[in-house]
Amino acid sequence: MTAPQDATSSDARAPDATWSRACLAAALVALDPAGTGVVLRARPGPVRDSWLDALRALLPVGMPVTRLPPGIADDALLGGLDLPATLRTGRPVAQPGLLARSHGGIVLVPMAERLAPGIAARIAQVLDTGSVEVARDGIATRHPAQVGLVLLDEGEGEDEALPPGLADRAAIHLDLDAIPPGAVATPLPRPDLDAARAARSALPAEAAETLCALAARLGIASLRAPLLALRVARLHAGLDGRSIVEELDLAVAVALVLAPRARTWPQDADEAAAEPPRPDRDDEAGPAGQESGEDRILAAAAASLPPGLLARLLAHEGPRNRSPGAGRAGAVAQAQRGRPVGARPGDPRRGRLALIETLRAAAPWQRLRRAEGAARLRITADDLRIRRLVQRRETTTIFAVDASGSAALERLAEAKGAVESLLAECYVRRDRVALVAFRGRGAELLLVPTRSLVRAKRALAALPGGGGTPLAAGIEAAGRLAAAERRAGRSPVVLLLTDGRANVARSGAPGRAQAASDALSAARALAQEGTRALVIDTAARPQDAARALAAAMAARYLAMPQADAARLTRAVREAAPSC
Structure with missing residues (x-):
């Protein structure tokens, strides 16, 4: 399950080869979900389902795969007050959210292009810190939350885009739209992931410098991109049983991590891809030798790019990125009906009672309010909460x-x-x-x-x-x-x-x-x-x-x-x- 090594192979861009590379990406994500993550550009259908099934089959037994519900609230995502336990004990009891419950596993985000900016920012913070901090409703707690992210990009128009902060944090970017359903029927050998997880492939001293230089040549401004590419290269070397990262591993990292982010593609590298590498090039010395090494990596990566991507990059069109933030303009007005966006203190006669928020406000005070023979639950006027509803206007x-x-x-x-x-x-x-x-x-x-x-x-x-x-x-x-x-x-x-x-x-x-x-x-x-x-x-x-x-x-x-x-x-x- 490795990338094609022959830059001149006639079937390098065939559907079967593209599906093989997609399965290779699934294996790399399964090796280190929290350290990689993937953006999956694919419409709902058998190809996407087959890729997700392949990923689940490669994960360790028992690793959780959690689906992010659309429009999830902050307390459900990050955690908050465990209302039944708080009412039962009379003191604030914390409850972990979806990200904390997914610690050590994968979070699947359908329709990621429609993710609200606030939710995207909170997920990005958790990805950076590996933990969730909650400090509200009378509780202050921290939960570990090292998760891998699978962002499903289902945008149809050019004005729909993934949240850039999350897309940048996902190492691998895949486009499965060009793969026909028949290609996924080809059985592929299952890699030995247990041995790969135990492997610790060493990095040559010049590997980081090479990937940074390649990122600059491809017009990539992100500082995360070469770091993620370096991680993918080490995972690929371990998957192939090598103790040291080689040019082939760097080429796979360029194809899966850097190329989808590229804004251009060097013309000289494309010309180098048209001819097989010469054995005597490794003997070149000085700065020219290093430049030749970069060209060889680019040539090998070009042989495994999805159909159409290399042509767009050579035309300096960049990848098919869609403009962010579409469809989110317009004033937001408080209204008597619309989308709920929280709660505020108020009189239920002048709004809709927010029962859960009311109970949350009352729960921490029950031990103090409880008297001998009194009801188990006492709610005062200060606890009452009503819903805040907004309507977005064009x-x-x-x-x-x-x-x-x-x-x-x-x-x-x-x-x-x-x-x-x-x-x-x-x-x-x-x-x-x-x-x-x-x-x-x-x-x-x-x-x-x-x-x-x-x-x-x-x-x-x-x-x-x-x-x-x-x-x-x-x-x-x-x-x-x-x-x-x-x-x-x-x-x-x-x-x-x-x-x-x-x-x-x-x-x-x-x-x-x-x-x-x-x-x-x-x-x-x-x-x-x-x-x-x-x-x-x-x-x-x-x-x-x-x-x-x-x-x-x-x-x-x-x-x-x-x-x-x-x-x-x-x-x-x-x-x-x-x-």
Whole structure:
């Protein structure tokens, strides 16, 4: 169950070979679950089930494999108060959570791309420390929790991604989507894992340096990646019965750990993969010899990469990573109905009684409250808890763009570029976007609220320029659309791109004084409605008129000369309702 050694083998990327490498990865994870972990990119089906069955068969007898339930609460994950025991004894009794109960085993995370950021952060902390600390509800305890993580990546779209902190901590990344179901029917020999666990393969002095250099050549910024690759190389050497790590073991580690994280692939290494290694290369001396060793490892790793990955890396496209955080934008509002997010002290007549939380609050005090002949359980008004419910609302980002002659064609082009970068950010967050343009005598809704990035870019590209600046009309049009989105239960954010120099009044008549007054009036009305806004000054130099407009709108002001894509993105995130 080793990786192919011949870089020129014609079947190196065949389905059977890919499945063989996947089973090799399962054996490496089974050798050291807590020290490795795996990201498994695979749709539900027989291939994924066969791989999970192969992993379970390789684990030691009795090793727990626990499935993480979706939407798990903190006390269930980390541990908390054992309510029955606390009520029985009259003193706080701790209860271990899922991670502590899984100590020494594996935690399986289905739909890991949908894992809440808070849960992902807590799991990452446990992976780093190997223990769970609980200090709440009158208890303070620590439980060992050394677990291996199997993250099942089931994301369908390009806007779904695993939590980056967990993905980075998993050593091996596998993609099984290209393996047909027929390939898993091939029986593979079972490796001698007991002997491999007892083995202690030595590391050559240059192994760590080689893997760090290879990670740098592949464009990997993570510091964990070469350390995890080093661990996988030692496990592979032990699995093959070698007492010292060799180039083959490093090549397997590169293929399973570094290549899936790579952002590029050296062209010279790909050329080296096309020809078999020459025996006389080991005799090369000096720096060139070390470089040749790296090339040989890359060439061997390239021969065992999944179909399509090497081509994407050579094209500098990187792996098929999906943008994180998708679908999680939007304001969170407390409501009478929605998703429970905890409990708070309160009157059950004004909310839903949280029974378990109420009992938790009362349990530590029972010994003090108990009197001779009194009931076994006494609850006071201070113990009462009611549920906190929230409803997540979608965000609609409304772009109001000044397309007048005062914006100048070159400034309008820059504004379009800024809007396009912001559109991409909104698409990643799964916001709805709308486009309002104002020029001449009035404003026009060019794009109704949509999630289609293609439609938004098409409308932006067709945006004409020239004419007067009916700034008040543009603000009022954006305000009307924001009000409609608010009535529909969404959270609107207005992004106004203008130089602030209005010259067309609300009535459509020319005149700078009246136009400026109308624009400020419309801006104040938008602020009174509570609409969040951001004013981006598109003038070549910052304008006092745009600053005054932002102040009247209660909006943040950002000048275009310094508004690069990164600053625009941060500004939009700060202007948008927090999630």
